[in-house]
Structures are given as structure tokens and as C-alpha cells.
Amino acid sequence: MEIVFDSSTLILLAKIEILRTVSEDFRIIIPGRIKEESTRKDTFDSKLISSLIGAGNIKVLKMAKQDMVINLCKDFGIHAGEAEALALAIDRNVPLAVDELPAIKACKIVNRPFTTAIHFLLKVAASGKISRDTASVKLEKLTYYGRYSKRIIDDAYSRLRGGA
Secondary structure, rough: OOOEEEEHHHHHHOOOOOOHHHHHEEEEEHHHHHHHHHHHHOOOHHHHHHHHHOOOOOEEOOOOOHHHHHHHHHHHOHHHHHHHHHHHHHHHOEEEEEEOOOHHHHHHHHOOOOOHHHHHHHHHHHHOOOOOOHHHHHHHHHHHHHOOHHHHOOOOHHHHHHOO
């Protein structure tokens, strides 16, 4: 399955060290601006993302519809990178991986399916690629790095323990 990523989700998955696993199960596509945002620092996550781009696990595409990007920025008050990722997801008719609330709201308004870093973590754990204990540790890291409500984190822990 092909999915466009915003820098927030890309960086979060790199920080909790499941981005490589996710890139084996999904065709990850990012626009150029997301590449710039997620690889400009000298950090572990930035180096991992650069490595996956170099290996072809993450494909970088140019966003041709800049007028759509500008309109998404204006209409939803989202940053240019988020708008470029959303525009690419709309253009390719695929979901957007995003963890920033304004961009999530934009997805809901334009009826674009989306997923978050927590969804990917739960999917990797459910597939057995990592243990539930390891997933719980990674979820703890997401509570530190991400901006999730207590309700979302509690729900994720419940799902990891086998709840609904």
C-alpha cells in the first residue's frame, strides 16, 4: 500500500525505531519539502530517514500543484510541508500519515484518510514484528516525543494489552 508521509509521523517513527519496519510494509512517499524538514538536523532520526531515502525505502516526489499547496495553507492554517504532503496524498488518492492536529483536521474536512504514528505502532505490534512489551516501551517514547492526549495514549495501551 502506498502512503504519503508528513514529517511529524516520519520523524516520530524514526525516533521510536520502527520506521524501517514500516517502510518494508508500505510504499512511503514524501514530497521534497518533507525531505528537507526531516533530514536537515544532525540527529539519529534524520540520519535514519536519509538512509532509507538513499536505499529507496522512501521515495521523494516533486509536488507539481503549488497552487493547491498555497490554497491548503490558506484554507486550513497548516504549514507548507503539511500542505505539500496533503496535496500529494490528494493528488495520488492515497492516505496521509500525519500527527499534527491542524493537518488531521484538514484531512477530515477534505475527506482524505489519514493514519498516525500510534496506528503504525499498534499495527507493527499486532503483526508480531515486535512484542507487546517492546511496543509498550515504544509507546512510552511516543508519549514523550509526540503531542497526544491522555485519552489517546490510554486507548493505545489498552489495545496493546488486548483491549478493543
